[in-house]
Amino acid sequence: MKTVTAQVSGRATVMRRDDIDTDAIFPGRFLRLVRRDGMGAHLFADWRAEGRPEVAFMQRPEPPRLVVGAQNFGCGSSREHAVWALSDYGVQAVVALSFGDIFRNNCVKNGVVAATVTPADHATLLQALAAAPEGVLHLDVASGCLHLSDGNRLPVTLADGHAEQLLSSEDEVDRTLRHDAALRAYEERVRQQQPWLASMA
């Protein structure tokens, strides 16, 4: 059974920079690791080593539950390690103006919410966090609603199908294999009509 993510509650940190790529989130030299646990130790490793202000939030002992990003968060490399690292560190949701498409998919596969907000709501969110940096946010997946600590509520958008995946306890492969007949029908059709595609040999 997979884990269900229905709500995320906690403190948020803001990363205002656009185009935060997955090389920054998880530097390439740690991709040599063949396990997926413990990746939080390498989260933003180079930026932390350089003492960059973007990751000053990581100096606190307790992690934020939410990251508020800007444009194109998680762009670049497909490395799922970036999401494993965020999740292992304690981040359960990223709210941004836009995402790298592969990163966004990788988030949902690991029970991490990746939600977009409109520029106007993003500005409201930044203002609210500036006024109350320690405020607790509450993100509800089913309703697509982000509750701010000042009582305001903002609508957030998940990619199509992502809310269903986050709320489902069924393993995705098992769910897919319920369509085995359709997959087999495709394979049979290709065998007959496109024999060049049916086999690599």
Add this chain to the structure above:
Amino acid sequence: MTTLFDKIWAAHAVARNEAGEDLVYIDRHLVQEVSSPQAFASMAVSGHRLRSAARHIAVQDHNVPTSADRLTNIPNSESAEQIATLRRNAQATGMRLLDLDDPLQGIVHVIAPELGYVLPGSTVVCGDSHSATLGAMGALAWGIGTSEVAHVMSTQSLWMRKPRTLGIEVSGALGKGVYAKDLALALIHHVGTSGGVGHGIEYFGPAVSALSMEARLTVCNMTIEAGSRFGLVAPDASTLAYLRERVQGAAREHFERAAQAWATLRTDDPADFDRRVHFDASTVCPRVTWGTTPADSAAFSGRVGDGAAPDDAAERSRLEKSLAYMGLKPGQALSSVPIDVAFIGSCTNGRLEDLRAAADVARGRRVAAGVRALVVPGSGSVKRAAEAEGLAQVFVDAGFEWREPGCSMCIGMNGDSLAPGQRCASTSNRNFENRQGQGGRTHLMSPAAVAASAVRGTLTDPREFLS
């Protein structure tokens, strides 16, 4: 009336769920050592098995040393363990592996077309964001994460919402000394790093038709740097000629019939795209990046920061940080910037035509004093062909290192990397901070431009060396 993207998608969508996602059948899957170990491991835990071994091919590329003694010496123990892990997993599942000692080993996106593995109208995925490269063959090809790798191995399919389509029409023609890489950098500069998010891109128009297959692979390769997972070029006579020489097995046997079917693989009307962008190739000059995203580029004759139009405080702040990282000042002439390292290779520019273009500049010249220059062929086949036609000797005579195939200094995880503060003229695809090594500074450009920069010792327009 519909687009090529929609035609291939429709032919592979075998079911739809309540959320509007399609279950897309995956004809071919490419596996590499970095993004696959955790997928094999999760399958072992969940009890799911490889559904169809013949539809997968594995290769060691990202993490392999490019030194001559690599078959007996992998200095980093984690790298050695990762390479051994793919070997064990391939053996256990019956998946074909192009291992380190295989003459066909190379960068996954270089070898897949070489082996005739990517066919027009097919779907191809790989746990690597540069998989869009393979769309140059007229296939839907895209990069996926490790969870999706496990899903493809277990089910031969993926759930996806069909993206919108973006048609990029390129008219005109590229001038002499201007290459596919320059076109790609110009396009990314034009649409922005997130301009393609949520879209599948098809490149078309006279300037695209005029590109060789290898040049199309370069353009499609960089699609992800504009935010799109898919780059696509409709198959044409060039595609057929390329494939006819390379396809194997069933595709060779049924080639003529396949070629007839592939003739229908085109967008009916440009009006069918959800969005369109027009671009004139004749306006493109050799380009070089000066910042830390692939959109931050300008002509070699330009200055640091050219083309940047910060419209808000966040963008101004990003540019300041980028230039501080790069050790550059706004307005500085690009052609005066000295380099320490020159790198020719990667899935973007590690093919034979790339090496020919670089050799045309390097021939009879010497790498500048103090510059380390490397050529890393994209595959064993590219390496042998380059040696046979004398390119390797041109590079060696000029003072370049001639190395074994792999991803090398594009990703910097296998011993080939920049030291802090080193500045590199590179044919790779990402100038992100720390990408080529902690503190390394990357300038993206074409292979000819890297060769020119290596010879001059500063960022250099290759046309200065072309008669």
